[in-house]
Amino acid sequence: MTKTDQRRGDNLEPCENCAVQTPHEVSIEIRTESDKPNNAKFSREPYRVIRCLMCGTTTTARMNNA
Numbered sequence: 001m002t003k004t005d006q007r008r009g010d011n012l013e014p015c016e017n018c019a020v021q022t023p024h025e026v027s028i029e030i031r032t033e034s035d036k037p038n039n040a041k042f043s044r045e046p047y048r049v050i051r052c053l054m055c056g057t058t059t060t061a062r063m064n065n066a
């Protein structure tokens with residue numbers, strides 16, 4: 001399940017590729033992590049997916065505030 005919260009051109013973020021602050025499209029994605037096959041407890045972590053509207057570079061950052 002993916003919840004998308006898009007705000008076009010409303011988020012200025014530094015882009016490594018552009019080397020300047022550029023408008024980004026930001027969405028939040030919940031990913032289920034299971035690094036162990038027998039692990040009954042799955043970790044669901046929110047990721048912040050930002051895409052540079054200038055060059056199209058997508059950056060995914062884990063949002064772990066725990």
Ligand SMILES: [Zn+2]
Nearest residue numbers: 015018052055
């Ligand atoms: Zn860029």
